[in-house]
Amino acid sequence: MSITTKRLAASIAISLTLATNSFAAEPLKIGLVLPMSGPFSSYGKQIERGVQLYLQENGDNFAGRKVQIILKDDTGAAPEVTRRVAQELMVGDKVDILAGFATTPGAMATAQLSANAKMPMVIMNAGTSSLTEKSPYITRTSAAVAQYTAPLGPWSVDNGMKRAFTLVADFGPGHDAERYFTESYNAAGGQVIGSVRVPVQNSDFAPYLQRIKDAKPDVVFLFLPAGEAVTAFLKGFSDRGLAQENIRIVATGDLTNEDTIDALGNAALGVVTAHHYAETHNSPENKAYTAAYYKSYNNARPNFMSVGGYDGMRLIHEVLKKTKGDASGDAFINAVKGLTFVSPRGPIEIDKDTRDINQTIYIRRVEQKDGRLINAEIDDSLKNYKDPGKQ
Structure with missing residues (x-):
């Protein structure tokens, strides 16, 4: 090796060392955008708990950079608020990474900011399939709606339910759910004999339940925001005797998530769902996770949103190990x-x-x-399952 070549190699090594030391000297600022108030506050609470639990277990130093979580409340109900809050984090707080995003409309409103600034954006819950296509710097640690919707079509047909009625909330994820269930159900040989879209915050299901009763389907496919709407639907379903007429319910797993399942009562018994996480999942990793969650949060029950937050932080941690602390957009997304x-x-x-x-x-x-309601896993054959919306 010539003297010139040696000098060049030494210069490069020094530059890389300086760059690594530069990253290590700077805190890693993560802007966490979540609904901590309003109708979706339970979403924000679960995701934040997952985030904090990861830091509690793994420390707040990622590849030599001290992690700073800057939490902003977007209420989850107004996309323009989510966008404004994200912009404040980017410009005012100078965060390195945006994360959180409990609802699709807010995430959609923020995606272009991520693209323009080349800023990593880690979706911890919002589920519309196309979200990751709205910025090349978006990744996701929750699930796409199509992943836990499409499997219910063939499962229903295989289990003798050949005539279906769909009822979904009238917003992006609801439209996705309706589409993917219908396509997979029809492809499996089923027939959708009726469908209805209801306002997102609707609580009166009486007219819709009557339509279902009159249609006499074998099964109802249900997609509603978790919480009061699901409780109202299931109560009405039971009170009107639809279960006694052998009409079954299949739904996306967020409807029976552990944060709200107890409030659903016995009307939820027998409801079949598809999803990516259950508190009762039998694995060493989940037993450790649930035990830590119970201990940290006074025996509260963890749900899929908490795991989205927990895994989102692990993703960031693993990426920074690979990039040696570099959280810039291209380095981050290539490593992810x-x-x-x-x-x-x-x-x-x-x-x-x-x-x-x-x-x-x-x-x-x-x-x-x-003495409590659980989501008992009865089929785990869909492994390494990709978002059908992107195939």
Whole structure:
């Protein structure tokens, strides 16, 4: 090696060392955009708990950079508020990474900011399939709606339910759910004999339940925001005797999530759902996760949103290990492609082409165990399942 070549190599090594030291000297600012007030506050609470639990267990130093979580409340109900809050974090707080995003409209409103600034944006809950296509710097640690909707079509037909009625909330994820269930159900040989879209915050299901009763389907596919709407629907379904007429319910797993399942009461028993996480999932990782969650949060029950927050922080941590602390957009997103690890939900992979999450989707049934309602996994055959909306 010539003297000139040696000098050049030494210069490069010094530059890389200085760059690494430069990253290490700077805090890692993560702007967490979540609804901490308003109708979606339970979403924000679960995601934040997952975030904080990860830091509690793994420390607040990622690749030599001290993690600073800057939490902003977007209420989850107004996309323009989410966008404004994200912009404040980017310009005022100078965050390195945006994360959180409990609802699709807010995430959609923020995506262009991420694209323009080349800023990593980690979606911890919002589920519309096209979200990851709105900025090349978006990745996701929750699930796409299509992942836990499309499997219910063939499952219903395989289990003798050949005539379906769909009822979904009238917004982006609801439209996705309706589309993917209908397509997969029809492809499996079923027939959708009726459908209705209801306002997102609707609480009166009497006219819709009568339409379902008159149509006499074998099964109702249901997609509503978790919480009061689901409780109202299931109560009305029971009160009107639809279950006694052998009409069954299949739904996306967020409807029976552990944060709200107890409030649903016995009307939820027998409801079949598809989803990516259940508190009762039987794995060493989940047993450790749930035990830590119970201890930290006074025996509150963790749900899929908490795991989205927990895994979102692990994703950021793993990426910074690979980049040696570099959180710039291109370095971050290149490192995230193909990333794999075992989550409390099971093995996950960030797809190298779509930057979306591939994971096991479980078919579950609401059952009662030890005096409480649970989502009992009855089928785990859909492993490393990609978002059907991108295939």
